[in-house]
Amino acid sequence: MKSEYPSEASATSHSSVPQSPPTKHDYKPSITTPAGLVVATSSSSIKNHPAQEESIDPPDYVLPTSSAKHGYIPLPSSNSDPPTYTSSKARQVPGIVMSSPGLSGSQYPNEGGWYPPAESNQERYSLDEWSPEYILNKRRQEALTEVDNAKFSRFHARVCLVAGVGFFTDAYDIFAINIASTMIGHIYGPAVNGQGKLSDAQDFGIKMATQVGTLIGQLVFGWIADIAGRKRMYGIELLIIVFSTLAQALAGSAATSGSVTIVASIIVWRLLMGIGIGGDYPLSAIITSEFAPSHIRGRLMAVVFSTQGLGQLTGTIVALIVIASYEKSQNLDSAWRLLIGLGCVPGVAALYFRFTIPETPRFTMDIARNVAQATQDIQNYLRYGVFFVDRDATIERVQARTGSRRDFVEYFSRMENLKILIGTAYSWFAIDFAFYGLNLNSSIILQAIHYSDSIANSDLPQAFASLRRIAIGNFILTAAGLLPGYIASILLIERLGRKRIQYIGFSALFVIFLIMGAGYQLFAGSAASSGGAVPGRVVAFVFLYCLANFFQNFGPNTTTFIIPGEAFPTRYRSTAHGISAACGKLGAILAQVVVFATHLSGADSDEGLKSDNHALQILLIVCSVFMLSGLASTWLIPETQGRTLEDISNEDQENFITGPPPPRMASR
8 A cells, every 4th residue: 555655765855854853943833633633833822842941933844643754844934925725634824834644745845845736626625724713613612512412411410400499499489478478468467457468559569579579680690690600690599589588487577566567578578589589590591501402401491490380389288288287276477487488498408509510611611711621511520420620720711702781782783683582571571471460369369269268357267267278279270280281391392392382372371361351250250149159160260270370381481481591692691581581570560560450440349359350350351462462472582492502592603712812921
């Protein structure tokens, strides 16, 4: 077999080729490229090279990769005209010259020092094919490919568990107030409004405080996480939730009557708790999204979000246990405090794991711009399941696009990007109007349809009996509707896709809410006029309510959480998710305003129940309108199923890194 390389005699027959390998004073150091080529580089780019240490500026040389015996090939002087250089494996770039083993002896340089053009059937290469930028971009893409193609592992299970515990705690704390507020009203209502329940303004304040705080937390934590990092913020929001939840359970009134009531104290602490809950939304979504392989990313995010349903269900179960435990002692004050206070237990259990979770490789690579550290992290926790940070390691930040106000405006000024943000934000706004508008008022709904009696003027034994029925009713609504919807999303999210599931959910909800709103008097009004609920009509209403819960979670309630965590570039992914989620909470706040306003408009009616019925009927009809508009906004969002996060971002990934780390000044 004929050798690819020129013989030693032919190689040394050219006057321009040294007869022996040059010394350290005669050549610049070289590196091996991914194509197996040895590249002569500037001596300043190689640390601790002898030529660099002696401050010598020698000529450039290229070494064929197979053997050093063929000698070093001197490059032309700087005043030579750059030639056209082609080969099947060799490329030339400004400042970096390469040699390939695919050259015959006749192609060694003549007196001019340059290779002649290759044969016409050989491939022509671009001038920057093996530049430092090209090599760094390839390294980045290979690392991200390893994340996207990884198999499900114990590490992915740990990420889902740590993120899911936070959502479990969030849902428990948000929806436990549904029953707790009824208890609080029975105890403290007579002292503040002469009734055995909270006034409309007090009930509105307690439920609104959490939503307002959540909106603030989503915007603030989403923005900071794109600057300081996901890991640095993860756990802080859970500390806020744990502290404020415990403070609610210990809340009391001021010694001076009328200065600070217990209701006012609860509102303040729930506002703070909401800020922590809001921070959990973008952080948990983005951490799960950026660690997950692309083929199961939607499923893992759906698993994390489904813990919200488990938190709601657990809240109703704990309420049943607490009510049964205190029924003999008739201590309703201790019952609501224990119900709320137990919400901090899962948060405390998850704190250690949140503070020890590693930074996502995409943040390290694209925002911190530390490609070397990100590559090492991927090998550590995807291959070996461990995480280690060498705090003494030198950080070299590559040159790449960074987040800034100008860049943010530039990115979202492009219609293909802005329409996605509008679509995710409005879709979340529409579904949260219905989801929180109904689920935060489920106790009122159960009383309005006569499933449970009002406890406003009941004695304690009757109040406990009614509270038990409310807790059982909430359990049925959650177990029969919410959980099956979450399970269906987990199973089908990677088969049907996010966009199709969102279309299905909004379409079904539009029809269901329209039927419930238009026929509400049939379900509740006739029951009231007959002096008791007609069981068949109550069952029909509860069935439709459960069906609505199912299509909320097998639909936009899940997909609006997932898509914003996938559809934007890394440097704005958390911010955009926070904006979308905050728009959702704006919808939840608007729903409570609608309920409160319709309550006030019906406050002069003979029966408070008529006011409740009027408010709920208006709410259901408005919900159907928002579902129709959410169906239209779904058209604006992309299908993200099976695609990498970089592909979805609408940005050029081949040239993401624009340069190597800038040289550091030598210490003196």
